Amino acid sequence: MQFQFDFISAKGRFVSKHLDRIVSFRFMAPANYWETDLKFPVLLMNDGQDFTAMKLEKTFSEAYTLNSIRPFVYIGLECNQNRMHEYGTASSADFKGRGGRALEYSRFVIEEFIPFLKKDFKVSSEGMDWVYCGMSLGGLSAFDIGFRHSDIFGKIGVFSGSFWWRKKAYAKKDVADRSRILLDVIKNAKKAPHLKFWLQTGTQDEKADRNNNGVIDSIDDTLDVIKELRAKGYSYPGDITYVEIKGGKHDLPTWGKVFPQFVLWAFGKA
Numbered sequence: 001m002q003f004q005f006d007f008i009s010a011k012g013r014f015v016s017k018h019l020d021r022i023v024s025f026r027f028m029a030p031a032n033y034w035e036t037d038l039k040f041p042v043l044l045m046n047d048g049q050d051f052t053a054m055k056l057e058k059t060f061s062e063a064y065t066l067n068s069i070r071p072f073v074y075i076g077l078e079c080n081q082n083r084m085h086e087y088g089t090a091s092s093a094d095f096k097g098r099g100g101r102a103l104e105y106s107r108f109v110i111e112e113f114i115p116f117l118k119k120d121f122k123v124s125s126e127g128m129d130w131v132y133c134g135m136s137l138g139g140l141s142a143f144d145i146g147f148r149h150s151d152i153f154g155k156i157g158v159f160s161g162s163f164w165w166r167k168k169a170y171a172k173k174d175v176a177d178r179s180r181i182l183l184d185v186i187k188n189a190k191k192a193p194h195l196k197f198w199l200q201t202g203t204q205d206e207k208a209d210r211n212n213n214g215v216i217d218s219i220d221d222t223l224d225v226i227k228e229l230r231a232k233g234y235s236y237p238g239d240i241t242y243v244e245i246k247g248g249k250h251d252l253p254t255w256g257k258v259f260p261q262f263v264l265w266a267f268g269k270a
Contacts, residue, residue: 026051073123203219
């Protein structure tokens, strides 16, 4: 009897000293992973527990059959009940104290988990081959870590990012609204010319419109991140890709549906 594998998929567990907990993760790779000498590009994702709900096994297995997409491995980091504390911005917690362990999470990813992957898995050592993505608060975390560690990553993908994350409560008529933490993260960093960004929102991400300009906050915040990136010297369109889904919601089905488009952007052959 012979078996033919279409892909490889497995679950792993990693003991993190920085987080003082066991981190579960999902690994998925093309069927020839064991036979080839290739060092694969990597898609690292926060909120890896949503792998099944977003139907990513189908997305990746189909992507592996396309000549237009470079073979890659997927690694999804699962969160636990401390998600609201571990995700965020490493520079500071938000004004309610959320994200207080974001620095520890960043150190886990950069100092523990990625070195482990590079040692024990067939993954590329080239930063240009690494893509970091996430959804909602996990997207904010992926952006913050990827942007601050541009020597390790080449691309960043964010789905409905929690770019509203702020150091003080929103004040009405605050037009500049510089209390949003990520804007200063971008402003105060040195530009990494190679970085590319994929940002997605849905027109039904939410109903809130704090500044009453007729644009929901999720889209407003993402457009302001794009504005800040452009001020740093990144081109739009070009370095920055923005995808706005008409009728798209702040949910797993919306993100899962647009994910094949993101994979093509991340690993499509030029």
